[in-house]
Amino acid sequence: MIDYRRLRIALLGAGAVGSQVAALLLKHGDELADRAGAALELAGIAVRDPDAPRDADLPHELFTTDAETLILGADIVIELIGGIEPARSYLLQAIGSGADVVTANKALLATHGPELFDAADQVGAQVYYEAAAAGAIPIIRPLRDSLAGDRVNRIMGIVNGTTNYILDRMDTEGADFDDVLAQAQALGYAEADPTADVDGFDAAQKAAILASLAFHTTVPLEAVYREGIRHIDAGIIASARRAGYVVKLLAVCERVTGEHGDAISVRVYPALVDRQHPLASVHGANNAVFVEAEAAGPLMFYGAGAGGVQTASAVLGDLVSAARRHVAGGVGVGESTYANLPILEVGRVTTRYQITLDVDDRPGVLAELAGILSDGNVSIATVEQTLREDGVSARLVIGTHKAVEQDLSGTVERLAASGVVERVVSVLRVEGD
Template sequence: MSTPIKVALLGCGTVGSEVVRLITEQSDDLTARIGAPLQIVGIAVRRPERHPDVSPELLTTDVDALLAKDIDVVVEVIGGIEPVKSWLLRALGAGVSVVSANKALVAEAGDELQAAAAAGGADLYYEAAVAGAIPILRPLSESLTGDRITQVMGIVNGTTNYILSRMDEAGSSFSEALSEATDLGYAEADPTADVDGFDAASKAAILAGIAFHSPVVAADVYREGISAVTAADVASAREMDCTIKLLAICERVPDEGGEAISVRVYPAMLPRSHPLASVGDAFNAVYVEAEAAGPLMFYGKGAGGAPTASAVLGDVVAVARNKVARSNGAQLARYAGLPVRPMGKTPTRYHVSLDVADRAGVLAAVASEFAANGVSISTVRQEGRGEDAQLVIVTHIAPDEALAATVEKLRASDLVRDVLSVMRVEGKDS
């Protein structure tokens, strides 16, 4: 049997404590799978007194001293950018492999960390950074590496999926559903990262970079949250046999003389026939389209201590096997270098609800505004309410900037009393 693989943990919260538990309880099985035992040699925490179930001699508040030890793998489950980034660069530079669940860091500095890993002869794995227990990053980077991926579309934030599911199924308002999510522990006390789409945007950047072999960071991702979604939007979606989901969408799009990447996060109406439409509660799912493999669906728990720890430990096992074999995992290829297309140039469809005067000529005037911006209308529904009427218009695919310009013209029109809602429509062909 090989000498132990020495593991240091940075952080021992919900996920970290589960990693420690799994390594301890599954010690014999893990040893058999790896070919060497895993040995935890230290755990860096801020308040050791808050971890009574962990052996005191393993706990330390001195990260620098822990990293100076003879270690093989650093498991980072703290989160944030600095000082974590500096710690991980230091470890990788010293030839220590890193397993991280830090989506924000990977989305901002993944290529820098990968370069440090290559220079130091170490591995960098971060399966747990996207969609918790769902294996998606390694299938994209390894299983599908012989294929050409055209689109990755996913529900990658459980908090927002729970909120939108409750709005759809129970008729809850956004605030009511958010309160439920908070009570159940799905939403943080400050839910901004979730409901404003920051969490999903980080994950979208990671997915796009791997799927399309190009550098993508979180700042490249167009982002809208769900706080403006109303009960009326949910009802309109239902009338179209759709549901509303916060989608992370990464896809190849045509560009001048070649291809580009569109990476975006926003709430969208999705046909109930689409595989992602049935993903409810706080579950996550990622839908992949590849030229040879066709459509693929990955589904499961996207967050939580045990599910995320499962993904972390899977990476630890992979890294440890590489250590035993005296090798390294494959480096991510960024050979394509595709540009990220601005949102305005990205083709989308809109669902627009307008409050207008119920009189002759209004519909024609509204339609002319769409035509003036080169936007074709797919369907129109009008409901009269005395002297008022509600127009619901669904467009064909057009550049997003053309659709946005049309909406701004309508807002300024004397014939339109109010633009009640604007939402994109995904999962339809035209």
């Protein structure tokens, strides 16, 4: 028998995720109450238009346009509006009133996370955000709690379903980028304006969140190096396949140990992944996060990275955790940023590369290119050459040994300026070695 008082839940937003959260809370409220140790009352749903169509059939009397009054009367506030404002102001208001908050707002956490966490610490509240980094995949709690006694050295994540769908279709079917993007938009995987996904902004926000947790260091969004996938074409995908790789948009969060101690690198870009690596088997719009910890070893978290009902699962998990904290009492657990590790610029990162060039097809070209690479401290590991359709130029795919990014970048500039290179088609990093 539950003898704790009824907890009032305020829901902000009733879009694809919010409407599913409300529907599941109403449908499974008794079972969730048994798990939480307290009855959970959906006090109301704040929206801009109560009469707008929803993805779930919800009681109309729950809707309100008065978010502030709803927030001030709640024990737990769930924010699923998205964007920065008014979400930031609403959450600060909720925290200031003593409520715990649950959010799936990656953009807000990546830009204003420290502000929200500090506000929660001051009043003993807690911010829950399992759904913000990888949809339904449980990764926040493992990093924050399960691996709290370990040392995380690296995270590689496929954290954007749209780009994974596009690259996977290009790899499995030999399709062109523009064609697959159009299909993704028709299926609802990509927005009409796909910039946030295909240019890496969404993945960069998630990388900042994951790195902050893994390395106990505040990682501002502007410190995350970012590249998108617009330049990836069918030829690049085919070259990767022949070399035993698949192209994935990766969020890479890495601990780098040097002569002056530890630092971290956080970056998002399309990378080559060996086809034997677990991340290579992530297909369609799914996500996966691969964690390398010192004691636990390699760990893989896989599943749906988006979707209304899937993301709602993570939100409701946070809701039950918040309710349990109310029942148990005590202050919330603050975010751990004690390490305050320096964040490296991408130029100081070391990895392997694949450089694709269109060059003149004549004797001496390869020797000249090899000299430029050698002068730039970049060592050649493999070379693939194919004659292009025009019959007078060739495409070279050069695989390198490990090199420092700033050395590689300068070398690529010299290659582009040489008289034998028509075009630098792409420069891809090799990850997962």
